[in-house]
Amino acid sequence: MASEISPPAPGRAGRTARGIARVLAAAGLAVDAYVHAHLADRYDAIVQAVSQGTLFRVEAGLAALAALLVLAWRRPVADAFAWLVAAGGLALLLVYRYVDVGELGPVPNMYEPVWSTDKKITAVAQVVTLVAASFLLLTRRHRPGRHRR
Template identity: 75%
Template sequence: MHHEPARPHTPRRKLRAVARVLAAAGLAVDAYLHAHLADRYDAVSATISQGTLFRIEAAVAALAALLVLVWRRALADAFAWTVAAGGLAALLLYRYVDVGELGPLPNMYEPAWFTDKNLVVIAQVLALVAVSCLLLTRRRRRHPA
């Protein structure tokens, strides 16, 4: 029986492993909270309801969490970064700016902070920082000259 030598656990590998777990955890919390809150926002509606948008965010964040853990490719990390950054940007925009209805999107202006919103911000920032770490510490493939 032939055994391959174990790869050394370099500080970079440990950092990336921790970043993956933190990114997935942040995205999972984001997914859970959006799914949990969705029914409360079904009445805020234009062509599409805010509750439906929350369900979409929950599904996309859950997919991103899974991809960060399982697929481990730059594309998965970039997708996760986009989900976290986009969710955070939307939350902050609708917290501070009364955008009104935008096409099929309802007016989601909500100028208040509450526990679940605070937790979503923390989860999205955690995911964003962790995925940024993954993207910035990715090894570049060397191509023959």
């Protein structure tokens, strides 16, 4: 029977680094949420079955929820949710910036081949969130007494 070796518990520096990463992830998500909520009404006229404004509001809501979870819940699932929201938002931003996908079922054509200031800010915020959430996921502590069998 092989014994499992868990990494040493992080000291004060490790806790500080993880705390900073949580704040950075939440801040990036908050910026993402704000920009999408702020711009949503401008995109209400772009409609297939659902408007682009509605999709912006959904992104804003998911980003706001992820920001709260990454700060308050401090569990790997919250960190993973934050990572997924940022990664999904960034992927869609880049696809609709560089590829004219057209309408996809109920989703309107959201192709916009320019780098507006809001788009740049959102992209940077999502990258910051991805880096911070990746750090949180890769440095998470294993609790003593919880061994996999």
